[in-house]
Amino acid sequence: MKKVMNQPEHIVSQMLDGMAQAYPERLRLLEETGVLVRRDAPVNGKVGLVSGGGSGHEPAHGGYVGKGMLDAAVAGEVFTSPTPDQILKAIQAVDSGEGVLCIVKNYTGDVLNFEMAAELAAAEGIQVEQVIVHDDVAVEDSTHTTGRRGIAGTVLVHKIAGAKAEQGASLKEVKEVVEETVSRVRSMGVALEPCTLPEAGQPSFTLGTDEIELGIGIHGEPGVARTEQLPAEALVKRLSGKVIGDLPFERGDRVAVLVNGMGSTPLMELHVVHRELIEILSENGLTPVQAWVGEYMTSLDMAGFSITLLKLNKELEQLLLSESDTPAFRV
Amino acid sequence: MKKVMNQPEHIVSQMLDGMAQAYPERLRLLEETGVLVRRDAPVNGKVGLVSGGGSGHEPAHGGYVGKGMLDAAVAGEVFTSPTPDQILKAIQAVDSGEGVLCIVKNYTGDVLNFEMAAELAAAEGIQVEQVIVHDDVAVEDSTHTTGRRGIAGTVLVHKIAGAKAEQGASLKEVKEVVEETVSRVRSMGVALEPCTLPEAGQPSFTLGTDEIELGIGIHGEPGVARTEQLPAEALVKRLSGKVIGDLPFERGDRVAVLVNGMGSTPLMELHVVHRELIEILSENGLTPVQAWVGEYMTSLDMAGFSITLLKLNKELEQLLLSESDTPAFRV
């Protein structure tokens, strides 16, 4: 394993330092917390938005802090949900009195830690609400299990939440539109090569030279099926088939598209994926309104990508395309 | 080798399709040429700016086409300079009558092909000038050799050229400020792992499990020295030492910073690099005015990064920070 780092234990805090120094006008780092907040937080009269999760998904989540998106991002250790203390600090830092919405990806760790933080914040008299994102169609959706994971679709959720909050909507209104978004976003990913955690020093799983893993999660946890390598066309067809086949898409829908690189798949290949996807959308009568192609929710140095579709309505489209100014997402 | 693609021969054209489809308001693809132009090119009264080179450096160069940067980017095959025909098409498409400046990275192939294209354009009565970027301090600079390569610093050159041209400056004025920029920009890179060309299917070189290659070029050509792996601090010190030690930097200078990922090094690590670099700059009395940290001039799936410093003056600083709106570079 070759990583550009000093001691692996320090990679997260040093990364956060570097990030805060790269965007001094936009971000500030709360000392010793792993929390990046909007420089001007708390923003008067605005609902505060907090997200976060394990590190290793850069630019998520710190890259989405700024005008029109998040107020704070909480960074846990690599692939480890942040702790309630950290999350509480973020909630406190962004609450302007209008309350705080936490956008949480559906992983046991994230859910439990955000839940505990919300209890602590509520005890301090802060209004806190929580929305759980679970866009990964690779995972069976059943009330008896952990349910679907939150993956790259979360970025579009951040965007819409941010736009709504920026309009001065109430906590209840923001939460409603976010829940609506969550119900309309679907994703699925594939890994060509595994990732390596800085502290582990070994790939988190192994794939044969001709093998790929479908339905991979963003923590490098193994996916749902293995197959031999496929040409881009067949691969995109397979992933997007599951995504489109899932609940909410119908002919005539307008959709937002996110082609997300997992970390070490070059942009060149992501654009090839995008080309295939656009073709499939048109075959399915779906109109792509706006596309984002790049690295938005990575898994360290994993090779692969995910595809996200968000079924729009008038309000969501307008919110999605309204201005945002964050390090990693600008509209 | 695992790549998300269809036939390797089609990867460049399919990538360009995908890119044009991702940014329909900003870009248009000239049919069968590998040329991406600004949707509104030629822009009346503005000098046209053309750059390009081999593919495999995404988002370079198409990602830099748009308001405040390039008017056209010419994409060659992977790691292969574009041909004079392609370049001529780009020149023709962006000339509004004010002339065209070609920004060329210093590689024999790029220089020869752009030169031939300029001759062809001149024969058609188009004013064409050319500036060669050679920012790579890893390469010995001697009049008897090929000279230094143009690498990631080229992106900052594009930005400054674009800002100047947007102001309505003449071809001569734009060329002058670009030459001034070229004289003040220095870069150096390192590879942790080699890259694999889609058609070759094999890594372009091999590195031992504990070996890294200093002074790597962006075509995956071997660098200038090998060493064992170094912690981020020592590695950044070594690269930036060569960059800072080169001609133009003095205590008190204001500098622009570009930390560029080579393709498969995660953003997390690039931010750690940035943190180390900021510390070294401050030790050297250099003030970082603005930093870009991410993938700007990649080498397919190579792991590694490069560091670029640009010594600013008043005009360059103002040009660098003025508005630009391109897929991969927005200020």
Next chain:
Amino acid sequence: MDVTVAKAWFQRYADVISEEKALLTRLDSAIGDGDHGANMARGWKAVQEELESFTGGLSDAFLLVSRTLISKVGGASGPLYGTVFLRMSMALKGKETIDETDWSNLLQQGAEGIAQRGKVTGGEKTMYDVWSVLPQAAEETAQQGEDELTLVTRLAQIAREKADATQEMKATKGRAAYLGDRSIGHKDPGAESTALLFDALRSTLADKGGADHEN
């Protein structure tokens, strides 16, 4: 168990975790995300440091562990272990020492904490599969009139068996659930760290027994 034993237990367990970090990482890599070793090591190293200046009573020692794990571990295991020790700390309020008859209730509190926090039941291939059987085992052993060391030895044994038995289960909770049937054949990392916890307790008490005899 008094506060001295508890402290010795926690300190020993911190050492065990530091030694077995790679094992936990390996188990979590197979069916999770490979961080359980680092998570536990980070948390228990912090516990060890906090304990150095700790002078409180038995309940406080458990509270210190709970707070430290909650604030340092993160992931799923942080809140879960944090809740276990919090509930135990509550159950220990006002007591300076406990004996074999108290263990069942203490473990019951811990196990319930996990069940509530994790919305988990038995057979879902989690640490709860270990915790859930311990209260009754403690109850039965105490009723048989065994002493604390014997009881704890029995707990350690059962914990080990139950942890090993997760290998053949299919996960329906936690990150391993995403694997479905492919989770079968791998031991649950949280169950393993729980088994190690009770083994550390056993050897702590055994050493103390030895030391007591020597005195």
Next chain:
Amino acid sequence: MDVTVAKAWFQRYADVISEEKALLTRLDSAIGDGDHGANMARGWKAVQEELESFTGGLSDAFLLVSRTLISKVGGASGPLYGTVFLRMSMALKGKETIDETDWSNLLQQGAEGIAQRGKVTGGEKTMYDVWSVLPQAAEETAQQGEDELTLVTRLAQIAREKADATQEMKATKGRAAYLGDRSIGHKDPGAESTALLFDALRSTLADKGGADHEN
């Protein structure tokens, strides 16, 4: 050489390049960027396609090759080979056939084209190291009264030797120059593709000779 021979030569060379693509890629990977094989294969495949409908004369055939290489190859080798064939095409203007006495001038034009375009001299470890010695070799062989096949056989031999000799040189031009001393020990890919060009010419003429005898 007349236009039939020239066409056969180019077609044969296109086949050779397609067969030896991997070799050229390997050589370019060692000291360049690994695309010389793909570049040449792309260019010469296009030449082959263009030639199918080609009906012009000798000079035109060279012009077709030049234009096709310039517009399809890219890289350093595109303009360089493109210039070679352009200059040769000029030198062939008005001629329908050439014999052993014309080769020296033809090669001289090609070699000078490279020198000018590439700003290169001998000993810099490029294709020019092959091209630069061929005019004089042709001149001498012709003066010895040898026929065209013998002359071309001699050229192919020398081209091979010179290409192999680049192995021990240090590159100061082209991409390999970045390697400095580390370029020593590897053959130059452009020199190799040039050696293959003359070997294809030799075998084309030899086959034709055979065919002529049979007639």
